[in-house]
Amino acid sequence: MGLSALTYVRSPAPTGAWLLGLLFFGLFLVTELTGLQFEIRRQGLLLTLADVPLLLALAYVPPMTLLLVRLAVCAIAQWRRGTVPVKAAFNIALMGASTACANLVIVEGGPVLLDEPSSWVVLVVAVLTSVVVAVAGVVGVITLVQGRFAPQELALSAVPSLIVAGLNTAIGLAVLLILRQGPAAYALLAVLVAFFFVAYRAYSGAMNQHRTLTEIYDLTAAISDTPxxxxxxxxxxxxxxxxxxxxxxxxxxxxxxxxxxxxxxxxxxxxxxxxxxxxxxxxxxxxxxxxxxxxxxxxxxxxxxxxxxxxxxxxxxxxxxxxxxxxxxxxxxxxxxxxxxxxxxxxxxxxxxxxxxxxxxxxxxxxxxxxxxxxxxHDTLTALPNRRRISQALEEAVRVRAPGEVVAVLMFDVDGLRDVNDSLGHAAGDQLLAEVASRLRTLSPPAALVGRVGGDEFVVTLRLPNAEAALELAVDLRGRMQDRMTFGSLTLDVDTAVGVSLHPEHGSDPATLLQRADVATHAAKSLAGGVQLFDLALESRSVRRLGLAGDLRRALDNDELEVYFQPKVTLRDRRLVGVECLARWEHPTHGAVQPEDFVAVAEHTGQLSRLTEVVMREGLRRARQWVDAGRPLSVAVNLSPRTLVDPAFPDRVDDLLQEYGVSPDRLTLEITEDGVVDGVDRLLPTLRRLYDLGVHLSVDDFGTGYSSLSYLRRLPVHEVKVDRSFVQGMATDPGDLAIVRAVVDISRHFGLSVVAEGVESELTLELLEEIGCDIGQGFLFSRPLPYERLEAWLGAQTDAEPTPLGEVRRLRAVG
CATH class of the missing domain: 3.30.450.40 (GAF domain)
Structure with a gap:
């Protein structure tokens, strides 16, 4: 009796249908072992095409035979997958329960008449009942182990299973109707099943690959977009x-x-x-x-x-x-x-x-x-917050200050740092500063912010009840910091002068508070107790600067400023290739005025362009003399960012070059890193015009600011000068050595030459030469010299031809 001839094919007895049982055993086994894996919480849910043969079996196979076949297939599948015994037992039991429920629906629904659509509905309901029981069992056991499902999570877990079951039942009904058409339909069905299997495998592989590629793309995009x-x-x-x-x-x-x-x-x-x-x-x-x-x-x-x-x-x-x-x-x-x-x-x-x-x-x-x-x-040497961070903290402290409180700024100036640097070297000076930073950070109250705002200046800022509390804290910290420090066989006393300014009495903005704390600190240096609270009477330094403004104007008019020259030497052959021009001013009353003081006065009084022109004229005049003497040297002049804002400055440089007949490539203009970065867009037009003239441009103090590779790429510069703080520490600090090495590598990548400032030891010189630095300047070669002493040195160098090591030693003696 063929399958096509049956209208009601289910026998209530399990005997006599084992041939069909073996056939469906094979079908169930194939579909069970070729499933799709889904994740539900921490468990995997396997969805298969077993609903298709289940629908056919519900129509053709007796209930008990179907139940035994499905239990046997489930047991084999669990064994092959290596499922743990407890979970395997649960899955087998769940399979038996779902199959029994499906059989119950068929029994209660009456005879299965394949010509009747109502029987199709009974078969579909039986299959869906089996799926619902299986999903409910999985969700139930997960809920018992891990807690209740949220409604949305339950829907996301159950709906895909029901959708797949619906599709499978539709396919099963189609197969069932095809089987009723006779033997010719069997061949067509076999072709369709084979095609479906191949297409399913290909589609499954393509979907997995597509899903993986999509998720990798989304992952990399998310990583790139993460702030x-x-x-x-x-x-x-x-x-x-x-x-x-x-x-x-x-x-x-x-x-x-x-x-x-x-x-x-x-x-x-x-x-x-x-x-x-x-x-x-x-x-x-x-x-x-x-x-x-x-x-x-x-x-x-x-x-x-x-x-x-x-x-x-x-x-x-x-x-x-x-x-x-x-x-x-x-x-x-x-x-x-x-x-x-x-x-x-x-x-x-x-x-x-x-x-x-x-x-x-x-x-x-x-x-x-x-x-x-x-x-x-943060400061590079001490890792303390720098001036920028201190200013931000002061702004915040002023904003949140409670009524009756004061915001105190305690500025500590380390005494004797210059003597330590001159006597023991800058490495010892750095060690002194690091020790002061450590002591100040350890001794300050937990609520205080400790920072370094200058070469030998440290700041402690915090909120206090009143001025008396601020002065008591300053005296206490200064006294507790005065322990001795040991440098080899030398023992030094650490002493500081402390200036105190307060908000709201002495100012409301960070710049004013820091400036007035600085004024008080200088006044404290002349006091026995070493601590001074700011007072308006202490603004004499500002008055002195106002007096210097008029004196500087007269000095410029009377050519009283002198230009010193510091040699720049190639590291490969120790050959003098140029000099840096540095202004010096000997005041008739105050004596030697520090360059930072009169440069600041020039900036604030509009005399900066005259000062720059004086230095540049003297440098170009000497460059012309050296060319005529057959020993051409380049000259370098420091520029303030304010000078580069002037659109007429490149024309004045061109006029001076033509006036003295000096080739533009003999002139190097040095701009500090911070000065360039802070206003790069405003300065670029002037820098490009100078570059087009043929003048060499240099980024000075590189590494002390916060520039990036993008700025080096944008700036039309020829040279990078590594800041002396890194050069002087590279022989003892691996971090400084790594920074200098990185600057050299980066500069070479952009085709820039590298000048190292602050070369003071032969070990530093050897390290610089090893990493490929081009030019050095510093006390190891020579201090800044007036023109006459430089000429004497050049003459001595011409008379004798020492070895490179002898040359370096003689330069130190001249310095």
């Missing part, structure tokens, strides 16, 4: 955990410099990140030490790694090292593949390695931005 605000781990780990369908996704960064160790994990069903990991630390260390991916699962890794993972209590894991250039900066790892029967494979390893490559770049960029941001607001 530099510390939220990168949240974005990265959540997406990696979902992409790899893992229970844990972990980012580990070991402690590096001032950055502490980071261990953060995204875990299934947990909001936010946790400071735990799903894999043992030994795997993490192994990945960092070897620089290779460490993976452990039934498909990956060796027995030793799997044993470590088993002892930890995890079933599988992948640990990928994060690389920045050639260094390993941490690891990205996943552990605990969701679903008892699923494990990580080679494709998952390659996928995580691709993600780790993007993540490493993002992590390194975050750390670089964090360092640049930190450097912009």
């Amino acid at each position: 530099q605000d510390g939220t990168l781990p949240d974005v990265l780990l959540g997406r990696v955990r979902k992409l790899l369908q893992a229970e844990y996704a972990t980012l580990w960064l070991p402690a590096q410099g001032r950055h502490p160790e980071v261990l953060l994990s995204a875990r299934t069903d947990d909001k936010g990140l946790l400071d735990v990991a799903g894999a043992p630390e030994s795997l993490r260390r192994q990945a960092v030490e070897t620089g290779q991916t460490v993976a452990a699962s039934p498909k990956l890794g060796d027995d030793q790694v799997r044993a470590q993972l088993r002892d930890f209590g995890a079933k599988d894991a992948i640990v990928v090292p994060l690389r920045a250039s050639s260094a390993v900066i941490g690891t990205l790892e996943v552990s605990g593949r969701l679903g008892d029967t699923r494990h990580f494979g080679p494709n998952d390893v390659r996928l995580l390695e691709a993600v780790a490559a993007h993540a490493a770049v993002a992590v390194e960029n975050n750390r670089l931005v964090d360092r640049l941001r930190f450097d912009a607001y």
Whole structure:
């Protein structure tokens, strides 16, 4: 009896239908082992095409035969997948329950008459009942273990199963109707089934590949769009955990410099990140030490790694090292593949390695931005907040000050720093400053902000009840800081002068408070107690500056300023190639006036352009003489950013070059890094005109500000001068050495020459030569010299031809 001849084919007895039972056993087994895996919370849900043969079996196979066949197929599938016994038993029981419910619907619905649409409805309801019972059982046991489902989460979990079941029942009905058409339909059905199977496999593979590529693209885009605000781990780990369908996704960064160790994990069903990991630390260390991916699962890794993972209590894991250039900066790892029967494979390893490559770049960029941001607001030597950060803190303190409180600014000026630098070298001076910073930070109240605002000036700012409390704190801190310091065989007393200014009595803005604290500090240097509260009578220094303004004008009119020249020497062959022109002023009453004082006076009184022209004229006049004497030297002149704002300045430079007949490439104009960066857009037109004239342009004090590679790329400059603070510390501080090396490498990348300021030791000279620095200047070669002494030195150099080492020693003697 053929299938097509049956209208009611179900027999109430299980005997006599074993041939059909074996046929459906094969169909159920094939569909059960070729399913789609979905994630529900921390469990995997397997959806198969078993609903299609189930509908046919409900029409053709007796109830007991169908139940036994499905239980046998389920048991074989659980065994093949390696499901744990408890879960396998639950799945087999659930399969029996769902099949029994489907049979019950058929029995209650009456005879199955394939010509009647009502029988089709009964079959569909029976299949959907089986699916609902299966989904309800899975959701129920997960709820018992992990808590209740939210309605939205329940819908997202159940609806896909019901949709797939509906499609399967529609296919089953179509197959059922085809079978009733006779043997010819069987061949057509076989072709359709084979085509569907091939198409299903291809579609499934394409969809998996498309999903993976889409998620990788979304992940990299999310990483790129993440602001530099510390939220990168949240974005990265959540997406990696979902992409790899893992229970844990972990980012580990070991402690590096001032950055502490980071261990953060995204875990299934947990909001936010946790400071735990799903894999043992030994795997993490192994990945960092070897620089290779460490993976452990039934498909990956060796027995030793799997044993470590088993002892930890995890079933599988992948640990990928994060690389920045050639260094390993941490690891990205996943552990605990969701679903008892699923494990990580080679494709998952390659996928995580691709993600780790993007993540490493993002992590390194975050750390670089964090360092640049930190450097912009902190002093390099002491790591204390700098003037910019102190100003921000003062603004905030003034804004939140309670009634009756004062905002106190205590400025500490370290006595004797110049003597230490001159006698023991700048390395000892830096050590003194670092010690003062450490003591001040340790002794100050917890609520105080301690910063460094100048070469030897430190600031402590906090809110206090009154002026008396501020003075008591200043006296107490000064006294407790006066312990001795040891430098080799020398012992020095640390002493400071302290000036105090208060808000609201002495000002409301940070600049005024700091300026008046500075005035009080200078007054405190002449007091026995060393502490001075600001008073308006102390503004004599400002009055003195006003007096200097008139004296400077007369000095410029009478050519009383003198220009000194500091040699610039090539490091490769110790050859003099140029000089830097430096203004000096010997006041008839006040004696030698510091350059920073009269330059500041010139800036504030509109005499800066005259001062610059005086220095430039003298430099070009001497450059012309040196050319005529057959020993051409370049001359360098410092510029203030205010000078570059003047659009007529390039024309004046051109006129002076033509007046003295000096080639433009013999003149170098030096602009400080901060001066360029703060107003780069306003200064670019003038800089480009000077560049077009052929004048060489130099970025002075490079590294002390907060410039970036983009500025070097935009600026039309020829030269970078490394600030003396880094050069003088590079022989003893690996950080300073790394900064100088980086500046040299960056400058060479942009085709710029590099000048090192502050060369004061032969070890520093050797290091600079080793890393490829071009030119040096400093006390090791010569101090700034007046023209006559420089000429005498040049004459002595012409008379004798010493070796490079002898030349350096003789330069030091002349200096």
